[in-house]
Amino acid sequence: MITLDDRLMALRGLAAEFATAIRPFGLELDGDPSAIHRRLDVPLVLKLGALQVPPAYQTEPLVVGRYRFHLMTTLERVVFMMEAARGDLGFLLAAPGAPMAGAAVAMLGDEHQQEWFFSRVVSEPTWAFFALSEPRGGSDASGMRTRLTRDPDTDEFRLDGTKRYIGNGTRAQVGVAFAKRGRGGPLSATAVLVNAGDPGFSAVPVPTLGLRGAQLSELTFDSVPIAPERVLGSHMPATRGGLWGWLRTFNLLRPVVAAMGVGVAQAAHDYVAEHRPGLPAPLRDGLERLRLEIQSVRRLTLRAAAEADLDPSKGELSSAAKVRAAALAEEATRYAARCFGPGGLLDHPYLEKLLRDARGIEFMEGAGAIQRMSVFSAVPRP
Ligand SMILES: Cc1cc2nc3c(=O)[nH]c(=O)nc-3n(C[C@H](O)[C@H](O)[C@H](O)COP(=O)(O)OP(=O)(O)OC[C@H]3O[C@@H](n4cnc5c(N)ncnc54)[C@H](O)[C@@H]3O)c2cc1C
Known part of the structure; x- marks a missing residue:
């Protein structure tokens, strides 16, 4: 079991204040995702937006x-x-910063690419997209x-395609886009740095049921010019720059998505505990079971995170944590709604929002069936 030392407990305390x-x-953000621009003065928002950056480029840590x-x-x-x-996941996803794209750049970028990307993130409030998902899957x-x-004439590359469900796509100034080269074999997977102002780039919002703060978007790349020095992983052996690097990046990011699920589940639990103190016994017992389940998934998620840090090539624990946390967030929010009875969601719009937000976690970072396959692929065969 992972126990939090004083250092991590201090971080947790700060996160609770931020929540x-x-x-x-x-x-407010659920109704109008652009409201994030009016909320950049909330304490810590800008500071956090300039973090998740390697110490070489961020000299002012938290x-x-x-x-x-x-x-x-x-x-x-x-x-x-x-x-x-526990505060609000939609807000966290709307806030500036480059948690996903930055992880890809840290994993696959050379020194100049990291300098280009991270110096931008620390110098001004920056949103960065991480464009992998496409309309067909x-x-x-x-x-x-x-x-x-x-392009044989200029030696430059051209990027063509459509990405969908990309967080912060319409807000982003920069991003990482994933593509295939040549005939599209396993070694052809490539990630590139994209400037959102470049010709041929466009982004439109995609309406969503939950997590509206994330402003999911559809991105179109219509022959966007990509200079050779913006191709990530070029300095690595062919077997490392593509899927190998991506998988490691996803294994590092997935426990964070699991943590989102735990946070949303805890928010639903807290909401009931605060607003329905006199619950009848059967519902109270169910709430206690939920508390224990949250504890258990919390432990699993912490273990998955520690393991990912030790060996990012191992993804099964991250996947297990993500599957359980996504299911937990749905279960917890549905249970919370039950505790308020018929009409409860109308009287408690925050809870109604939590219920919608929880559903989004299932789809972030690959849906449940895929995560289960990752878990079972690690089970030794007789
Ligand atoms: C809030 C939010 C933020 C997001 N942010 C980003 C982002 O920043 N960047 C980005 O690239 N994407 C992002 N996404 C998209 C997300 O990564 C995708 O929704 C996710 O990968 C699932 O893809 P899909 O929706 O196309 O569903 P699909 O992959 O088509 O899956 C649909 C269903 O089919 C099942 N399925 C699919 N393939 C198989 C298979 N081989 N075997 C068995 N079952 C299968 C899945 O489990 C699922 O139940 C975000 C999504 C959400 C909800």
Whole structure:
């Protein structure tokens, strides 16, 4: 079992304060995702947006008491996210920062690419997209259709394709897009840095039921010019720059999505405990079971995070945590709704929002069936 030391407990305490600060704005962002631009003055929002950046590019870490954080390890990110998501997950996903794209750049970028990307993130409030999913499917990255082709006249590359359900797509100034080269074999998977202002790039919002703050978007790349120095992983052996690097990046990110599920489940539990103190016995027992289940998934998620930091090539525990946390968030929010009886969702719009938000977690970072396959592929065969 992973126990949090004083350092991580200090981080958790700060995340709890942040959760309280952002909670009042969750419903506002749900109604109008652009409201995030009016909320950049909420304490810590800009500071956090400039973190999750390697120490070489971020000289001003987050200081909590005598501890300093860059939020570069999965365990730190998970500890922070679990607590902060109790406040409002939509707000967290709307806030500036480059948690996903930054992880890809840290994994696959050379020194110049990292400098280009991270110096931007620390110098101004930056949103960055991470564009993998496509209209025909997100879980199966190998079926991707977006293409990167080299222009024989200029030596530049061109990016063509459509991505859908991309968080912060319309807000982003920069991003990482995933594509295939040539005939599209397993070694052809490539990630590139994209400037959202480049010709041929466009982004439109996609309406969603929950997590509206994330402003999911459809991105179109219509022959977007990509300079050779924007192709990530070029400095690595062919077997490392593509899928190998991607899988490791996803294994590092997935426990953070699990932490989101734990946070949302905890928020639903807290809401019932606060607003329905005199629950009848059967519902009260159910709430207690839910509390224990949250504890259990919390432990699994922390373990998955610690394991991902130790060995990012192992994804099964991350997948197991993600499957359980997504299911838990749905179960907890549905249970909370039951505790308020018929009409409860009308009287409690925050709970109604939590219910919608919880559903989104199932689809982030690959849907449940895919995660289960990852778990079972690690079971030794007789
Ligand atoms: C809030 C939110 C934020 C997101 N942010 C981003 C982002 O920033 N960048 C990004 O690239 N994407 C993002 N996504 C998209 C997300 O990654 C995809 O929704 C996810 O990968 C699932 O893809 P899909 O919706 O196309 O469903 P599909 O992959 O088509 O899956 C649909 C169903 O089919 C099942 N299925 C699919 N393939 C198989 C198979 N081989 N075997 C068995 N069952 C299968 C799945 O389990 C699922 O139940 C986001 C999604 C959400 C909800």
